[in-house]
Amino acid sequence: MKSDVIIIGAGVLGVSLGYHLSKAGKSVVIVEKEPGFAIHASGKNAGMFRLLYKHPQLTEWAYRSQITWPNEVTKNCFQATGSLIAGRTLPNHHRELFEGKSIYDSNKGHPPIACVYSKNDGLLDSYSYVSKLARLSAVNGIKYFFKSEINSIEKIGNNWMATTRDNRVFQAPWVVNAAGAWINDFLTPNYARSIVDAKPYARHLFVVKGWKDFEWPEKNIGYYWDEKTKWYMRKWDTNTKLVSICDKLPARPETFIPEKSIERRLANKLLYALPNIAESLSLGRSWYCFRTYTDDALPIWGEDFQHSGLFWLAAFGGFGMSTSFAASYDAACYISGKSVSISADFLPSRVQQKDKQFMTQAIGNN
Ligand SMILES: Cc1cc2nc3c(=O)[nH]c(=O)nc-3n(C[C@H](O)[C@H](O)[C@H](O)COP(=O)(O)OP(=O)(O)OC[C@H]3O[C@@H](n4cnc5c(N)ncnc54)[C@H](O)[C@@H]3O)c2cc1C
Numbered sequence: 310m311k312s313d314v315i316i317i318g319a320g321v322l323g324v325s326l327g328y329h330l331s332k333a334g335k336s337v338v339i340v341e342k343e344p345g346f347a348i349h350a351s352g353k354n355a356g357m358f359r360l361l362y363k364h365p366q367l368t369e370w371a372y373r374s375q376i377t378w379p380n381e382v383t384k385n386c387f388q389a390t391g392s393l394i395a396g397r398t399l400p401n402h403h404r405e406l407f408e409g410k411s412i413y414d415s416n417k418g419h420p421p422i423a424c425v426y427s428k429n430d431g432l433l434d435s436y437s438y439v440s441k442l443a444r445l446s447a448v449n450g451i452k453y454f455f456k457s458e459i460n461s462i463e464k465i466g467n468n469w470m471a472t473t474r475d476n477r478v479f480q481a482p483w484v485v486n487a488a489g490a491w492i493n494d495f496l497t498p499n500y501a502r503s504i505v506d507a508k509p510y511a512r513h514l515f516v517v518k519g520w521k522d523f524e525w526p527e528k529n530i531g532y533y534w535d536e537k538t539k540w541y542m543r544k545w546d547t548n549t550k551l552v553s554i555c556d557k558l559p560a561r562p563e564t565f566i567p568e569k570s571i572e573r574r575l576a577n578k579l580l581y582a583l584p585n586i587a588e589s590l591s592l593g594r595s596w597y598c599f600r601t602y603t604d605d606a607l608p609i610w611g612e613d614f615q616h617s618g619l620f621w622l623a624a625f626g627g628f629g630m631s632t633s634f635a636a637s638y639d640a641a642c643y644i645s646g647k648s649v650s651i652s653a654d655f656l657p658s659r660v661q662q663k664d665k666q667f668m669t670q671a672i673g674n675n
Contacts, residue, residue: 312336312452314483314644315471317459317495319346321439321633322622323487328442329641331449338479339451340471342458342491347439349489349562350629353598355514355551356433357532357543358387359631361394361425364607365402366652367632372406374634375429379445386438390531390544392430395422397536412526422535424526432531432543433630454479459488459495462619469618471495483644487622490562490599492609503613506660507624509599511560513571515552516545516593517579523586540578549593554578562599571595602626603660610636610651612643614658620644621657 314330316323319341330337343349360371378387399407406429411421443453457473462484464470469484486492490509526533532543539555554575558568572592579587601624603609608626613619622640625633642649 310338310477310479312338312479312481314338314485315340315469315479315481316485316487317462317471318487318489318491319343319443319453319455320349320351320487320489321347321435321442321629322351322489322625322637323485324351324439324443324446325633325637326485326487326622326640327451328446329638330644331446331451333641333645334449335641335645337446337451338454338481340454340457340459340473340479342456344455346443346453347436350598350600351439351489352436353514353596354435354627354630355532355541355543355553356435356630357392357534357541358431358433359392359394359628360403360406360427360429361397361400362628363400364652364654365400366655367608367628368400368403368406370632370635370639371628372403372429372635373638374632374636377638378634379441381445382438382441386434386441387431388531389429389431390529391426391428393424393426393526393530393533395424395533395535395537397425398423399425430531435630438630461495461497463497463499464616464618467618483618483620485620485622485640485644489623490601492601492621492623500616502662503616503619503657504661505603505609505621505623505657507601507603507609508559509562509601511558511565511567511597511599512553512556512627513567513575513595513597515572515575515595516549517542517552517575517590518549518593519590520550520586521548525583535582538578538582540582552579557600560599565597565599567597600626605654605659608632608636608655609657609660610640610655611657614656614661624660 313335316339410426471479534541542550545551609621
């Protein structure tokens, strides 16, 4: 199967890149080990669209994503609500997007809490967002191969060969690693020097019921995030909110077993944060999924420094839904040979080939 680009992974990053490349006239195949797109982090996340990041490039990507989403996406998958983020100060970039605000803590009678208010933030319906982009790119001839797990990649001459577990071979001058928590898993010893130091971390989300008439901190705000005491709540359904206690548990997805104590930790957090109403709340369903982080918590964006034609679009931690549309637009420009200027802080080389011990460990994990 020959094409211009092979994308490994049909999460939000792979699908967004496929959208931009196919729109630019490239022939693209997306190879996904699951039976559909957005089965992992991209369909199970909290869907909070956010502009406030320490790194200006991330804010720029999020802002540019929002103003360039196709109309159908903005109309059907996004709700502008604004957000309040406590425990943060105004950033020294993109100041026009943020405002300092103090909110009265009606729950505890404490002094007001200092927050950053961002009026452009809002709520994404993550699964329908990814599906919509996938459907829009199908018109441009993009091809999806589901239930097809890439087992190895290899460069022969000017082409990459990506081989699945059942020995199907895809061939293209470009291969993009957008495999989320599994980014190192198909790099055979020949490509060991490309293995990146990025790890998956499990995070739980809880649908909590019983918020009737509870509108703190403000009626129309889509989500409130307290970065100091580490928890957030976002509007979910009638009288329900999605809550996270910001757990970050290093985990291999295949062997991860959720902690039994996690529900107790949620209850304690709610009792501490919202003592006046915690007793009236009850737990609905809960789930977990994996965020992938480097040690500097920045994404891996760029062409491999020793294997040309291998592009990395990975480690988008907890910000992939907000930033992926512009991040992958820039990746599509790069792959198409157009000039693009991206922060050098994101280059894959910074997290590759660290030392021998790291490499042995990474290969051992495969
Ligand atoms: C609990 C939680 C809450 C979050 N909340 C937010 C939020 O509110 N706002 C926000 O902006 N971001 C949020 N995020 C982050 C966001 O979800 C991620 O950054 C984003 O989904 C990552 O997308 P991805 O495409 O890199 O990874 P994934 O969605 O994991 O996609 C990678 C795909 O690659 C496939 N794959 C892997 N290996 C292979 C292989 N060998 N062959 C074929 N296919 C393969 C996988 O099956 C998977 O489908 C959250 C994440 C989590 C976990």
